[in-house]
Amino acid sequence: MSRPIGFIAGRRKFGLTLAAAALCMSGLIGTALPPAQAATAEGASQAKHGGSLNWIVTPEPASFIPLTTTAGTNAELGPKVVEGLLTYDDDLNPLPLLATKWEVSEDGLRYTFTLREGVKWHDGEDFTSEDVAFSILTLKEVHPRGRAIFSNVSEVQTPDAHTAVVVLSKPAPYLLTALAGAESPIIPKHLYEGTDILSSQYNSAPVGTGPFVFKEWVKGSHIVLERNANYWDKPKPYLDQIVVRFIPDAVARAAAIESGNADLAGQAIPLSDVKRFSEMPNVRVDTINWPYISVHQQLFFNLDTPALQDKRVREAIAHALNVEALNKVVWFGYGTPSAAAIGKASTKYHNPDIKFRDFDVKKAQALLDEAGLKPGPDGTRLKLRLIYNPFQERRAADFVRQSLGRIGIDAEIQNYDFATYVGKAYTERDWDITLEALANIFDPTVGVQRVYWSKNFKVGLPFSNAAHYVNPEVDSLLEAAAVEVDEEKRREQFLKMQEIIDADLPAIQFGANPQITVVADKVKDYAPTGEGLRGSFADLYLE
DSSP states (O other): OBOOHHHHHHHHHHHHHHHHHHOHHHHTBOOOOOGGGGSOHHHHHHOOOOOEEEEEOSSOOSSSSTTSOOSSTHHHHGGGTSOOSEEEOTTOOEEESSEEEEEEOTTSOEEEEEEOTTOBOTTSOBOOHHHHHHHHHHHHHHOTTHHHHTTTEEEEEEEETTEEEEEESSOOTTGGGSOSTTTSOOOOHHHHTTSOGGGOGGGTSOOOSSSEEEEEEETTTEEEEEEOTTOSSTTOOOOSEEEEEOOOOHHHHHHHHHHTSOSEEESOSOGGGHHHHHTSTTEEEEEOOOTTTOOOEEEEEOTTSGGGGSHHHHHHHHHHOOHHHHHHHTSTTOSEEOSSSSOTTOTTTOOTTOOOOOOOHHHHHHHHHHTTOOOOTTSOOEEEEEEEOTTSOHHHHHHHHHHHHTTTEEEEEEOOOHHHHHHIIIIIOOOSEEEEOOOOOSSHHHHTHHHHOGGGOOTTOTTSOTTOOOOHHHHHHHHHHTTOOOHHHHHHHHHHHHHHHHHHOSEEEEEEOOOEEEEETTEEOSOOSTTGGGSOOTTOEEO
8 A cells, every 4th residue: 555655654643642542452441532633633733724625426325324325435425424433543443432432341242332422413402322322223223234233232221311331142342343433323313213214314414413514415416514613522623614526427537636626536536547646736646445444356256156166277267367467457556465355454354374376377277177177179168257346447357357368268258237247246146257346344244254154145135155155164263253352362263264265265365456545735634544535524624
């Protein structure tokens, strides 16, 4: 990952300031440090009030807050208006937000949160523990990942207005990392209770506790957010206004940034333009795989395809793919390759001992010979159907096709829009190899278990166990890690799991595809936490 030197220093300073004090898992107690420290001390002292941020978000989501869906950019928009109980540093250590401190019982079955006092909803009502209890139980029912994250929650007790106690039926060691606004937004009970949550008007016209107040959404054009003058963390926020612009055309997005009509944009320009933009005056390019989402891409084998049930064939394909070359050719060198199922952004759980297979065409051909796949008259040994998630680059599919052609495998690329791809991949299972973009997310139990747990193979369930991979030892390790409260034991379980998956080879890991954020030099402290663009922008100011 490349980052401007000053940017790295600022983020490190932030981590050292807060992480040491907020490591609740060591003593199972969180601190009450004010989140005003979320920006560097230096940055906070230089922050200035005023101005409007022009922010390009693509694509336009179906709803504003990430409550009933995570399929869109609402995870970036939502936290500006609605907040979570916690925020996180670069190592995903929890930090105070709506909760000022927290305590976890030794058996991992009770999480007691002390809530911030004096917080108001944007409509003037008081924020209380009733809102927290209602939100968590609602997330358990309607949030795509919340159903799993909060599955062990048996009740949420509210002994007083500023205390919420989450009671579990069995431990959920990932829970304390799942409480960001982008993942588990706290919503107002008095507006949602008794309504149809899925169709609530407040999903797209939210009322929150956050630094910005929703004003308007003109579909296909823009969203306007205004400064919350009554925000609990004064003197924040610094901006007067955020104008979110939706520009579907990549050329038009690039022109808006280049002309100065846009100040901030994530994943908005072609990778071929990154070098040109990085050389522009008054603009910088950040290529950061934010740890809270931890993007990750991979090639899955359909293990229901007879030829691919032979591990020698899968090994041959692995030896034919040079992922480092893919990074250079497809990702223009801006990606972070990882041979392990848990990528490098997860500094705690990534297994650095796992390496890519040697790029060796002759070895790949020999393995196919051993598997009985001899070249035909035209040199073809095997034909495979290759599909890809549109969140992968089409150029990655071309790269794979060309690479496999060298060893006599004809990989026919079948191109689909996103909705059709999901149906082909997970319902019809009409493919042999697929390029996927299943992010690790903030904890392996949430982001990685779904991919390799045999019990998560369900026809029609998107973004699950696409390979139909079954290994009882991996299942056992994943299930044990999901309830293990001893952090060192849990880490060892994930390290071992990655070793077995690498040996079995149900997938070839690519690693983190480039995450490109283009930002005007005048924009400061836009992402001081591990959530990156999914943070609140409370610290952002214009120089």
